[in-house]
Amino acid sequence: MPVFYGTEIASALMLGTAQYPSPADLAEAFRRSGAGIATVSLRREAAGGDGSGFWDIIRRLGVRVLPNTAGCYSAAEAVTTAQMAREMFDTDWIKLEVIGHADTLQPDPFGLVEAAAILSADGFRVFPYTTEDGILAARLLEAGCEVLMPWGAPIGTGRGLNNIYGLRTLRAQFPDVPMVIDAGLGLPSQAAQAIEMGFDAVLLNTAVARAGDPPAMAEAFARAVEAGRMARAADPMEPRDMAAPSTPQIGLAMLA
Amino acid sequence: MKITVNGTSEDLAAQTLDEALRELGYGDARVATAVNEAFVPAAARQAHALEPGDRVEILAPRQGG
Numbered sequence: 001m002p003v004f005y006g007t008e009i010a011s012a013l014m015l016g017t018a019q020y021p022s023p024a025d026l027a028e029a030f031r032r033s034g035a036g037i038a039t040v041s042l043r044r045e046a047a048g049g050d051g052s053g054f055w056d057i058i059r060r061l062g063v064r065v066l067p068n069t070a071g072c073y074s075a076a077e078a079v080t081t082a083q084m085a086r087e088m089f090d091t092d093w094i095k096l097e098v099i100g101h102a103d104t105l106q107p108d109p110f111g112l113v114e115a116a117a118i119l120s121a122d123g124f125r126v127f128p129y130t131t132e133d134g135i136l137a138a139r140l141l142e143a144g145c146e147v148l149m150p151w152g153a154p155i156g157t158g159r160g161l162n163n164i165y166g167l168r169t170l171r172a173q174f175p176d177v178p179m180v181i182d183a184g185l186g187l188p189s190q191a192a193q194a195i196e197m198g199f200d201a202v203l204l205n206t207a208v209a210r211a212g213d214p215p216a217m218a219e220a221f222a223r224a225v226e227a228g229r230m231a232r233a234a235d236p237m238e239p240r241d242m243a244a245p246s247t248p249q250i251g252l253a254m255l256a
Numbered sequence: 257m258k259i260t261v262n263g264t265s266e267d268l269a270a271q272t273l274d275e276a277l278r279e280l281g282y283g284d285a286r287v288a289t290a291v292n293e294a295f296v297p298a299a300a301r302q303a304h305a306l307e308p309g310d311r312v313e314i315l316a317p318r319q320g321g
Binding site: 016017018019020026039040041042043044045046047048049051052054055058067068070076077080083084085087088089155183205206 | 262263280281282285286287288289290293294295297298313314315316317318319320321
């Protein structure tokens with residue numbers, strides 16, 4: 001099972017908490033997913049607002065929370081948000097998002113490295129939402145990150161693993177760094193593929209929350225992730241270009 | 257004094273961030289605060305004097321991906 005900053009998590013499936021049809025769907029999706037980590041955020045609260053109600057729901061899930069800095073477009077915003085999240089959620093874990101463009105929600109690599117260095121120096125355990133870029137990954141590790149979270153595809157698109165070659169290269173380049181495919185997954189088969197490729201975990205939200213039956217989809221993802229883990233451990237065959245018969249040739253009748 | 261709270265202008269008698277939260281009706285709500293884009297820990301709110309024109313952000317846990 002994945003180990004992040006010295007903490008082993010009971011599942012390779014991480015789940016977001018947004019966009020569910022109801023709090024009951026959220027809770028049931030988490031139960032059936034077996035997810036060990038829930039991502040959460042901070043947003044403006046009106047006097048008498050329901051922030052504590054949501055927090056009560058999350059606490060009852062019994063999972064570890066990973067606050068995010070979603071919506072931040074600069075390192076400074078992300079750092080302040082992370083500081084507020086650390087106090088609010090009583091954790092030094094932070095999913096660091098520094099977004100570069102509203103249409104693609106692509107990480108801003110420069111702001112990301114800047115914020116990661118500041119937060120790591122301040123004692124945060126940073127989980128950077130990044131791309132498959134290996135140079136950026138190296139800079140994030142230098143900045144103090146011990147986990148990387150490359151995107152599969154842009155957030156909310158459900159397109160799966162958009163650049164398999166790039167992700168394979170990244171995985172091979174840093175074999176000992178825990179990596180989570182974060183964002184872009186739409187189907188359980190894509191999650192299984194990510195785990196089969198050697199990624200330690202997957203983090204998704206929209207694929208479950210926007211499914212017609214979120215709890216069922218959560219369980220489908222859990223089974224896919226488990227299948228991926230078993231397949232990885234079972235040492236898959238190497239693909240080849242030419243066909244090769246699986247039925248023995250010896251003893252074949254001469255009927256032609 | 258006039259300050260901006262979560263993007264809305266407010267006219268408050270409060271002199272500190274802690275007093276402002278009480279005057280605005282947050283009571284003991286679980287919130288995190290920032291003033292002028294800088295985090296102000298809960299333990300520092302009582303000592304944090306507000307100035308006219310300050311921008312206060314008051315945040316709470318929400319759903320996230």
